[in-house]
Amino acid sequence: MEQTVWVNWEVEYRDVQILDSQNRVYAVFNLTRNDLAIESNREILKQMFLAAAKIVDSDKDRLPDDWELRYFNKLSGNPADDPDSDGADNFTEFAFGTNPNDAKSRSSFQPRLVRNGQQSLLTVPFRRRAGGGINYIAEVSADFKNWTRSSTEITAASIKLLFDGTGTSQATYSLKKPAEAQPYSFVRIRALPAVQ
Ligand SMILES: [Ca+2]
Ligand SMILES: [Ca+2]
Structure with a gap:
């Protein structure tokens, strides 16, 4: 049976379709006409990706x-x-x-306790923008008044890319001190515009 997907999808064999943040086609780059063995073609494709993501x-x-x-x-x-x-x-x-x-x-903050041997660790996953433009700052406090950014108290964020078309990633911070240890600790996440 004859397949007409190429026509229906308006694509050519070996097309690379670059999408913008709204999943619209931003540019098309055909790998047959633009051999990636040639360095200048690789550079053009790279610049197209960077422009689409700007x-x-x-x-x-x-x-x-x-x-x-x-x-x-x-x-x-x-x-x-x-x-x-x-x-x-x-x-x-x-x-x-x-x-x-x-x-x-x-917002998707879902703090939970994760078992680690005999102890539990407070873990805070949440959705954030993927890419740059915003600084996310995790701070810890024992009294809700004095907040610190101490890396001895909280881990650096682990980032999970979601690829769900929303332009967001899942970031997770964890307290290093066991949840059972007193004084208890509170966590807050601040989002500030990155200086550009
Ligand atoms: Ca609002
Ligand atoms: Ca604006």
């Missing part, structure tokens, strides 16, 4: 164009606004991958 923020309010257009259909969203009145401003919604127009869309 964060564009035309109005320089630290909310990328594609995110503002997706949720507000315009670029006039303000990072400090809270249109769904859920207590999280737009920058926080962007940083933690939630919908700024839906108060029921909550």
Whole structure:
């Protein structure tokens, strides 16, 4: 039976389709016409990937164009606004991958205790933006007043790429001190715009 997938999908044999953050075709690079054994072709393909992944923020309010257009259909969203009145401003919604127009869309923090021999360790997985643009800072406190970023108390984040089309990754921090040890420790995650 004759297959017409090439026509239906509008692709050629050995096409590389590069998608943007909204999964739209950004560029097409054919590996038959552009032999990757030639270094200049590898460089062109690399630059296409970098251009497709570039964060564009035309109005320089630290909310990328594609995110503002997706949720507000315009670029006039303000990072400090809270249109769904859920207590999280737009920058926080962007940083933690939630919908700024839906108060029921909550951040994905799921703290849990993970057994480690006779002890339990507090582990905090959550969704964050993949890539750069935002610094995530994990801090520890015993009294909710004094917060420290001590690497002796909390592990560096492990990052799991999700590849689910949302542009987010799962980050996980763990306290190094067993959960049974006193004084008890609290963890908070802050998201700050990276200086560019
Ligand atoms: Ca913007
Ligand atoms: Ca909000």
